[in-house]
């Protein structure tokens with residue numbers, strides 16, 4: 001999204017002058033904010049854009065993202081072979097739809113859907129779309145139930161924690177549902193069942209539970225929240241569904257902690273989302289949404305269209321969608337199987353624990369999460385320094401590492417933390433290199449901030 005309009009009047013200044021440029025294919029000025037009036041050679045266009053994109057960070061050193069940055073060459077090949085297929089054209093490309101259906105089955109089984117449930121699911125662009133669609137279905141079900149009971153439809157609410165991803169707030173605002181945000185605490189970065197209990201009532205369309213919070217990678221207590229809601233159902237007749245946001249954990253927990261019940265083994269868990277493009281090990285954008293039973297997906301929300309050759313239902317926010325990532329997910333599942341995913345997950349967990357141990361040994365930091373459930377390590381600064389983690393983050397960027405520093409949500413906002421998402425390519429060797437760079441960046445900041453007396457740390461950093 002572009003928030004600032006570029007003044008076309010300034011075009012002359014904003015033009016890139018290519019005269020004297022080392023790119024031998026270009027000899028024209030190229031406007032950047034207006035359609036160029038004439039064509040250029042493909043090679044020139046390629047080189048122009050390729051060179052500019054060198055300014056982007058190196059995805060291999062991006063420890064900020066959960067999203068996959070590497071796939072096997074065979075997967076890349078399948079992706080290229082299917083790039084030009086619009087997934088929604090089921091009549092034209094029926095086999096991709098068959099593959100999507102197989103993956104929905106595979107995911108529902110992976111999430112332990114009971115034998116007697118007729119699950120249903122869909123691919124999406126990512127977890128955000130999956131969350132919106134899941135919650136929309138719960139809103140609809142709540143509305144239908146209230147209509148039947150002759151009760152007011154005015155004030156639906158959704159209960160989720162201050163530890164959720166922004167997509168939950170987006171859902172509440174875009175779909176006109178009151179967000180009841182259960183607070184985290186100064187020294188507890190997930191929610192509690194007791195606090196959820198205080199917020200639910202007859203107008204609650206669903207409770208959101210996150211497995212692998214974006215901020216610290218921790219888990220909300222899904223079992224306790226399920227038990228509390230079961231008790232509420234028994235005592236007050238309120239049947240409130242849980243939607244589990246397993247954007248990150250959905251491809252970790254089934255392999256790393258298969259006996260930990262977080263999924264459809266819990267009675268109130270009615271829908272689950274995960275991101276194929278996170279630990280599903282596929283490039284962006286791919287998400288999955290699974291409903292425990294097709295009854296959860298109201299008929300009203302399915303649209304039937306026949307203009308692509310056959311009558312077919314759609315339940316997505318977007319109509320067109322690429323086929324490649326669905327195919328790539330299928331490649332990973334076929335290629336790796338349970339053993340392969342398990343082995344990769346265990347390696348990532350091992351590297352994350354190794355990283356947490358090494359960071360702790362530096363004695364500059366307090367570890368907040370040492371990859372308890374998913375391969376994410378978070379830490380805060382231990383002592384008082386005249387610089388902060390934002391400065392450290394900038395320093396590390398000079399070596400190419402992209403590691404975010406940020407403050408925690410409301411109630412814990414005074415705590416600034418750093419988060420490292422360990423992905424497949426962040427090997428133990430890379431951990432050693434990274435930790436050594438953290439140590440030297442930290443020492444440089446200490447020396448610099450001593451040298452520059454009388455200036456605030458941030459000014460000091462800017463001139464150093």
Ligand SMILES: Cc1ncc(COP(=O)(O)O)c(C=O)c1O
Pocket residue numbers: 066125126127128129164165167210212213214245247248275286287
């Ligand atoms: C817990 C959680 N939920 C939802 C999302 C949104 O996922 P996506 O980027 O796949 O839309 C994220 C993204 O990082 C996340 O961490």
